[in-house]
Amino acid sequence: MRNRPAYAVEAVDHALQLATLLRQEGSLRVTDAAAALGVSRSTAHRLLVTLVYRDFAEQAPDRSYRPGPFLVADPGQQPTARLRAAALPYLNQVAAQTGESCNLQVRVGARTNVVAYVEGPEAFNVGDRFTREWDARLTSAGRILLAELGEDELGLLYPDDELGAAERRALRLELERSKARGFAINDQLTERGVVAVAVLVRTPQGAPLAGLALAMPKQRFEDSKLPTWVGALTAASALLTRDLDRA
Incomplete structure (x- = not known):
């Protein structure tokens, strides 16, 4: 399990x-960053100005900020x-109900990005995952x-030279089960000692949008609580999904 270090420098x-947000999203305004x-x-403005000074960001004509020469925005x-x-209100709600940390992830190609995170109230909990x-x-x-992907779409993400036949079958079986x-469950696949459970979030039109996940230390995971x-x-x-439809 990788938790935030006690000696972390907050400004850094x-x-x-x-x-990371600039690279993921491609553009940020000061209000978004704050x-x-x-x-x-x-504070957000001072941080962004510093990133500009060090070539991690650039200011666009509309006064938003975009990735600088040292960062490459992901076009997807x-x-x-x-x-x-x-x-965020619903992440807070789930964290309060369960006592565990809650996060929201979106998929970009073959990777997922944590775009929102709330730490649970338990004394020993999974640390900050925001922007991971x-x-x-x-x-x-x-x-x-x-x-939610078909076989052809999955094959484009994970071609034959990346996944062997046996590994592809195992992945497909796990996805079908989920x-x-x-x-879906992640039992210590990304971090030792951490188990996560996630459900799908759809757009108001019914398309897959994100994964809403609960993460906890392995010792607190119980099948009976699923x-x-x-x-x-x-x-x-x-x-x-309802709120996104109303917005």
Whole structure:
């Protein structure tokens, strides 16, 4: 399990998170940056100006900020500020209901990005995951999103020279299992000692949008609690989709 170090320098941590957001989203305004980090507009502005000075960001003519020479925006990533703002109340709700950390991930190609995160109230909990990226095959959110793909689409993401026949069959079986039961599990595949459970979040039109995940230390994972966890996640997912339709 990788938790936030006790000696972390907050300003450095915020600057690195902003750099990751710029690469993921392609553009940020000061208000978006402030909301994402939970800091004041003046603090967000100082951080962005510093990134510009060090060539990690550039200011566009409309006064937004975009990736600088040291960063490359991912062309497949869609802006997530609106999704993050809509999702955070429900992440807080699930974390309060379950006691565990909750996060929202979107898929970009074969990877998932954590675009929103709320730490659970338990004393010993999974640390901050905001802006983290993983192989979609390994995360619970990534698996529930990949389960929506057809065989051809999955083959484009994971070609034959990357996955052997046996590994591809195992992945397909796991994705089918996840889709059938309505949730996916990651048992220590991304981090030792961490288990995660995720359900799908759809757009108001019904398309796959994100994965809503609950992460916890392995010692607190119990099969008997899965119905409660999945129920809380599923209810939050439905409310998030409803709110996106109203926005």
